[in-house]
Amino acid sequence: MQLEVDNVTLGYGNEDVVHSVSFRLKPGELGCLLGPSGCGKTTLLRAVAGFEPVRAGAIRIGGETVSSPQSTLPPERRGVGMVFQDYALFPHLSVRDNIAFGLRRSARSERAKRVSRLLDLIGLAGYGDAYPHQLSGGQQQRVALARALAPKPRLLLLDEPFSGLDVERREELAREVRCILKEEGITALMVTHDQSEAFATADSIGVMSGGEIVQWDTGYNLYHRPASRFVADFIGQGELIPGRVNESGGVETELGVIGGAAPAQCRPGCAVEVLIRPDDVLDCPTGTPARVDARAFRGADFLYQLSLPSGARILCLTHSHNRYEVGEHISVRPQIDHVVAFPVEPRKPEALTR
Numbered sequence: 003m004q005l006e007v008d009n010v011t012l013g014y015g016n017e018d019v020v021h022s023v024s025f026r027l028k029p030g031e032l033g034c035l036l037g038p039s040g041c042g043k044t045t046l047l048r049a050v051a052g053f054e055p056v057r058a059g060a061i062r063i064g065g066e067t068v069s070s071p072q073s074t075l076p077p078e079r080r081g082v083g084m085v086f087q088d089y090a091l092f093p094h095l096s097v098r099d100n101i102a103f104g105l106r107r108s109a110r111s112e113r114a115k116r117v118s119r120l121l122d123l124i125g126l127a128g129y130g131d132a133y134p135h136q137l138s139g140g141q142q143q144r145v146a147l148a149r150a151l152a153p154k155p156r157l158l159l160l161d162e163p164f165s166g167l168d169v170e171r172r173e174e175l176a177r178e179v180r181c182i183l184k185e186e187g188i189t190a191l192m193v194t195h196d197q198s199e200a201f202a203t204a205d206s207i208g209v210m211s212g213g214e215i216v217q218w219d220t221g222y223n224l225y226h227r228p229a230s231r232f233v234a235d236f237i238g239q240g241e242l243i244p245g246r247v248n249e250s251g252g253v254e255t256e257l258g259v260i261g262g263a264a265p266a267q268c269r270p271g272c273a274v275e276v277l278i279r280p281d282d283v284l285d286c287p288t289g290t291p292a293r294v295d296a297r298a299f300r301g302a303d304f305l306y307q308l309s310l311p312s313g314a315r316i317l318c319l320t321h322s323h324n325r326y327e328v329g330e331h332i333s334v335r336p337q338i339d340h341v342v343a344f345p346v347e348p349r350k351p352e353a354l355t356r
């Protein structure tokens with residue numbers, strides 16, 4: 003079902019913590035609210051669930067207004083499923099009975115069919131009789147997901163669903179959860195502060211800061227086309243280096259001319275900052291000289307921190323065969339498919355260009 007969050011403001015006591023937020027999820031779309039701690043993600047999710055009233059705007063599920071300043075439909079009447087960080091499975095019930103919990107009103111044969119389908123879907127077909135304590139954290143979280151999906155909710159809400167798990171398992175489970183939700187054709191909204199989880203799970207991601215959604219976009223666009231310095235900094239790694247717009251609309255930087263990069267509002271001569279991602283920089287025999295300040299081995303590749311002759315810093319991701327020592331001087335050149343630049347003057351607006 004479609005979810006519409008329309009100009010919603012809410013908060014606690016005298017303070018608003020979510021300000022005029024709007025977004026929409028189409029039926030079957032997986033959305034994610036991503037942002038630093040305290041930016042209001044959970045508060046907004048709780049409003050969609052029906053635990054917090056809104057002060058302005060409206061929330062609609064499948065076209066039905068479930069929250070407005072005049073009324074708040076209680077959580078149990080919204081047809082919304084929820085999955086939380088701490089699984090909250092019933093320890094005294096088997097996996098099968100945990101999943102069947104929300105199906106008490108269905109006929110027995112229907113219930114057995116649905117539970118069996120969900121056990122298959124979460125890859126735990128042989129585990130119906132097991133108890134939660136006999137399962138790993140990832141398996142328990144999959145059972146919690148199946149339990150929430152069992153009554154076919156109109157919308158599924160997930161609050162930091164992977165944060166209780168090992169880092170290595172999180173992204174894998176995030177991908178699995180995405181497949182399960184797509185298979186069930188369910189609309190879902192997830193909250194996380196971990197961008198790799200958001201990228202692995204969501205179709206669209208809302209980056210939040212200070213109670214606002216500062217960009218609602220695909221993970222790809224957030225990385226390659228950040229709309230503000232905040233998003234450029236928050237998503238992925240990278241450094242801003244100074245540049246100046248030339249007569250042909252390219253940007254001259256210490257790394258060379260970067261074509262077609264100038265923000266629309268910048269005239270030739272205008273000072274800008276260009277976002278340089280680690281994968282935008284190639285090490286090569288000729289190019290701009292750079293000193294290796296630090297090196298991190300990451301298995302398949304090295305991440306180098308480099309300084310340019312001006313003192314500007316950049317990151318460079320290379321194949322792990324390209325091993326340089328700290329203090330060594332190398333040469334680099336840019337290879338940028340998606341150029342992101344921000345005008346230095348005037349300070350506002352923070353919009354970007356490509």
Ligand SMILES: Nc1ncnc2c1ncn2[C@@H]1O[C@H](COP(=O)(O)OP(=O)(O)OP(=O)(O)O)[C@@H](O)[C@H]1O
Nearest residue numbers: 014015019037038039040041042043044045046195
């Ligand atoms: N029950 C509450 N009463 C008063 N203030 C609250 C309450 N819950 C949250 N807040 C405040 O509202 C703001 C947003 O909190 P919220 O939990 O929504 O952020 P978040 O982005 O989910 O953060 P985190 O990732 O740390 O969970 C914070 O300043 C927080 O202190």
